[in-house]
Amino acid sequence: MVQYRYTLLEHVGDPHQWRYTWQIKDDVSLDSTCSFCGRNALRVTYEVTRGTEVAWVCEHCVARYNISADIDGEPLGPKEARAYAHGLTARLKQQTCKDIIRRIQDQLVDADLEPVAVYFDRNLQLSPHWAAKLFMTLVQIGEETKAQVFEVQTRSKIHQREFGDLDDRERGLVWIALSPQQRRRLASLGFAPLGALVRRSLSVRVPRI
Numbered sequence: 406m407v408q409y410r411y412t413l414l415e416h417v418g419d420p421h422q423w424r425y426t427w428q429i430k431d432d433v434s435l436d437s438t439c440s441f442c443g444r445n446a447l448r449v450t451y452e453v454t455r456g457t458e459v460a461w462v463c464e465h466c467v468a469r470y471n472i473s474a475d476i477d478g479e480p481l482g483p484k485e486a487r488a489y490a491h492g493l494t495a496r497l498k499q500q501t502c503k504d505i506i507r508r509i510q511d512q513l514v515d516a517d518l519e520p521v522a523v524y525f526d527r528n529l530q531l532s533p534h535w536a537a538k539l540f541m542t543l544v545q546i547g548e549e550t551k552a553q554v555f556e557v558q559t560r561s562k563i564h565q566r567e568f569g570d571l572d573d574r575e576r577g578l579v580w581i582a583l584s585p586q587q588r589r590r591l592a593s594l595g596f597a598p599l600g601a602l603v604r605r606s607l608s609v610r611v612p613r614i
Contacts, residue, residue, distance in 0.1 A: 411442040411465070420470035423460065425486065427476075428452035429493055430461060431501045433550045439463035441470070448554065449494055464494070498554075499529050505550055509542055516542050530556040533568035536582060537575035544578065552582035559587045569596040577601070 413420070420441070430437065430450050437447040440460035450461035453472055462472070467490055474486035481489065506522045521535045531539065536557045543550055557579060558564045568576065568591055576598040580588065592603040 411444055413441055413470075414443060417441050417460075418455075420466070420472050422473070423453040423455045423462075424473040424475075425490070426452045426454055427489075427493065429490075429497055431497050433501060433505065433554050435551050435553070437461065439466060441466040449498070451490060502529075502555055505548075505554070506539065509539070509546065509548065512546060513542065516545075518542065528558070530558050532558050532564055533571060533579050536579045537571050540578040540582070541575065552578065555582055557582050557587070559583065559591060565591065565594060565596070569594065573598050 417423075417440075428451070430452070432448055432450070435446050435448050437450045438445040439447060439450065439462050441462045442465065444463050444465065447463050449464055451463075451467055453460050453462055466472075467487060471483045472486065474481040474489070476489070502525060503522070506518060506525060509516065510518045510522065518539065521531070521539050524535050525531060536552075536555060539555070540552050542548075543552070559568060568579065571579065576596065577600075580598050580601055583591070588597070588601070588603050591597060592601070597603060
């Protein structure tokens with residue numbers, strides 16, 4: 406797979422001329438594009454303005470470029486701006502996941518997702534077991550949310566074994582949500598679902614569930 410090197414698009418100019426509005430968009434369909442570098446298939450983008458111009462930029466550009474920022478008129482330095490953006494992002498992602506679970510609960514009263522909601526509220530991640538239950542429900546109702554919106558715990562041996570104990574279809578659904586590093590680790594333990602392709606350094610395009 407070709408690895409692309411992203412650079413600032415010509416129309417952007419000096420990133421410092423742009424300013425954060427602190428509006429953040431969480432796109433659970435992973436269909437957003439960065440106005441600064443052109444990256445696509447993004448989940449989170451940040452609104453920035455330059456005069457009357459409005460753009461939405463990705464997390465990579467937030468980390469890489471010094472975009473002007475202030476809170477209540479008090480200017481922020483680059484490190485403070487990134488830290489503030491990171492805090493807003495973490496809270497937004499967590500709230501998005503909570504909202505998805507609650508919305509599915511409202512749609513399917515019989516789905517019994519309360520344990521999933523309780524677990525996520527306590528851990529801000531899902532165990533493989535609860536991830537499988539939620540993702541199976543998403544498939545059942547045709548929900549367009551992508552699995553990788555949720556973080557799945559696989560670091561501990563208990564969670565690794567829990568993943569291995571899932572049936573192959575469940576493992577396939579949870580696999581979609583895992584990072585390349587998580588996949589490599591679980592594959593090394595013999596837990597990869599049938600037909601899964603695991604590469605050392607190349608990412609695999611993730612399908613919808």
